[in-house]
Amino acid sequence: MKTTGGTDDQKRRAGERAADLVTDGATVGLGTGSTAAFAVRAIARAVEEDGLDVRGVPTSFATRELAREEGIPLASLDEVETVDVAIDGADQVDDALNAIKGGGAAHAREKIVDAAAERFVVVADPSKTAATLDRAVPVEVLPDARTTVAARLRELGGDPTLRSAERKDGPVVTDNGNLVLDCEFGAIDDPASLAADLSATPGCVEHGLFVGMADEVYVGTDDGVEVRT
Numbered sequence: 001m002k003t004t005g006g007t008d009d010q011k012r013r014a015g016e017r018a019a020d021l022v023t024d025g026a027t028v029g030l031g032t033g034s035t036a037a038f039a040v041r042a043i044a045r046a047v048e049e050d051g052l053d054v055r056g057v058p059t060s061f062a063t064r065e066l067a068r069e070e071g072i073p074l075a076s077l078d079e080v081e082t083v084d085v086a087i088d089g090a091d092q093v094d095d096a097l098n099a100i101k102g103g104g105a106a107h108a109r110e111k112i113v114d115a116a117a118e119r120f121v122v123v124a125d126p127s128k129t130a131a132t133l134d135r136a137v138p139v140e141v142l143p144d145a146r147t148t149v150a151a152r153l154r155e156l157g158g159d160p161t162l163r164s165a166e167r168k169d170g171p172v173v174t175d176n177g178n179l180v181l182d183c184e185f186g187a188i189d190d191p192a193s194l195a196a197d198l199s200a201t202p203g204c205v206e207h208g209l210f211v212g213m214a215d216e217v218y219v220g221t222d223d224g225v226e227v228r229t
């Protein structure tokens with residue numbers, strides 16, 4: 001799913017500024033996506049060049065591979081109880097710092113890691129910001145529940161589409177072996193209420209509404225970083 005119109009420079013500024021938050025001895029949530037990847041690379045440089053002592057908790061298989069290649073010491077999700085700081089991207093962020101995530105189909109693990117963080121920082125470019133969330137909400141579903149969850153999403157006013165793989169025939173399969181329904185709801189005026197309804201749907205493993213979770217949003221611009229709190 002194509003989700004962004006930001007430039008690499010904007011993403012890099014956001015990611016690198018957020019990486020500066022990582023202190024010696026920290027357990028760091030490593031987000032997924034092209035913006036979070038700039039933070040991962042910056043943390044890796046600090047490990048290599050400054051001897052920064054961290055353990056990274058990756059939010060996806062792709063991020064684990066990147067962090068491993070870049071030389072960040074890793075811990076798996078089931079080894080940690082808390083995370084000091086998590087740095088993660090988003091597909092859209094509203095003025096209240098609520099976010100839609102899951103453009104990379106990683107939102108289930110992302111939500112676990114980001115929720116476990118003392119400090120959760122979203123890194124984004126200006127194309128991701130909006131007064132009101134209105135992008136499609138990714139919903140990870142157990143494969144057998146795709147039809148019943150889709151029916152419930154329609155009852156909730158949504159228009160779900162099974163996410164297809166871009167490079168091969170068939171659906172996207174998440175790192176957890178599940179499917180993703182991208183659900184259009186139009187403008188989401190009450191994200192907390194919709195999030196509660198989605199969470200209560202049997203067969204919904206996790207949805208991409210991150211409500212009241214982010215502590216800060218770093219928006220990379222053409223000449224700096226705007227910090228939203």
Ligand code: 5RP
Binds near residue numbers: 031102104106
């Ligand atoms: C993955 C995510 C990503 O953080 C989100 O899609 C943003 O990605 P990018 O920085 O590449 O635009 O939620 O599940």
